[in-house]
Amino acid sequence: MAPETARPYRSPKRAEQAAVTRRRVLQAVADEVASVGYEAATLGRIARRAGVSVATVKAQGPKRELLVRAFELVFVGPDEQGATKSPDLPDDPEALLGRTTGFIADAYARTVRLWEAFVVAAGTDPEVRDEYVAMTERRRAAMRGLLAQLTARGVPRPFDLEHVLDVTELLYSHEAWRRFVEERGWSRERWVTWTVASTLAVMGGALP
Numbered sequence: 001m002a003p004e005t006a007r008p009y010r011s012p013k014r015a016e017q018a019a020v021t022r023r024r025v026l027q028a029v030a031d032e033v034a035s036v037g038y039e040a041a042t043l044g045r046i047a048r049r050a051g052v053s054v055a056t057v058k059a060q061g062p063k064r065e066l067l068v069r070a071f072e073l074v075f076v077g078p079d080e081q082g083a084t085k086s087p088d089l090p091d092d093p094e095a096l097l098g099r100t101t102g103f104i105a106d107a108y109a110r111t112v113r114l115w116e117a118f119v120v121a122a123g124t125d126p127e128v129r130d131e132y133v134a135m136t137e138r139r140r141a142a143m144r145g146l147l148a149q150l151t152a153r154g155v156p157r158p159f160d161l162e163h164v165l166d167v168t169e170l171l172y173s174h175e176a177w178r179r180f181v182e183e184r185g186w187s188r189e190r191w192v193t194w195t196v197a198s199t200l201a202v203m204g205g206a207l208p
């Protein structure tokens with residue numbers, strides 16, 4: 001019989017403290033990048049904002065990776081962080097789309113400045129560009145999944161799914177949110193209603 005090997009002890013308290021520190025660093029990354037841009041958000045500035053050492057920031061991972069994780073943290077929002085159970089989804093397709101679009105609207109309100117800094121950084125830093133491309137691919141996959149849920153609830157499947165994905169990606173973009181809400185003064189509710197209606201229209205062929 002092979003001798004038993006001792007399992008390394010992992011302190012729950014230490015793990016919890018590490019998770020808290022990581023969240024503080026990621027929030028500091030998000031705030032600093034949104035404030036001054038990716039290039040100007042040095043590790044020193046991030047460390048000062050988070051109240052930790054530069055070594056602690058470095059220990060969380062490469063800066064480009066921290067940018068992605070910070071964006072994801074802020075996008076999800078404090079109410080959803082740590083959630084272990086997915087909410088029940090409505091059977092009605094319009095209700096499902098309305099709930100999803102409302103969540104996205106709130107996420108865009110929190111992350112629009114950070115996203116803009118992300119896009120700028122992707123234009124100058126090849127490694128950030130790779131992260132940006134990967135994130136846009138994940139977004140398209142998520143939109144594909146949402147459209148599949150709508151068709152499963154009775155919405156006709158579009159003949160040209162890739163075209164519909166192209167259009168809905170534009171509808172559900174930070175750029176659309178900023179244009180209509182921040183620049184044109186639309187309310188959150190108006191943007192949600194318009195985006196839902198436009199999505200259903202393009203799926204049904206009413207919007208080319």
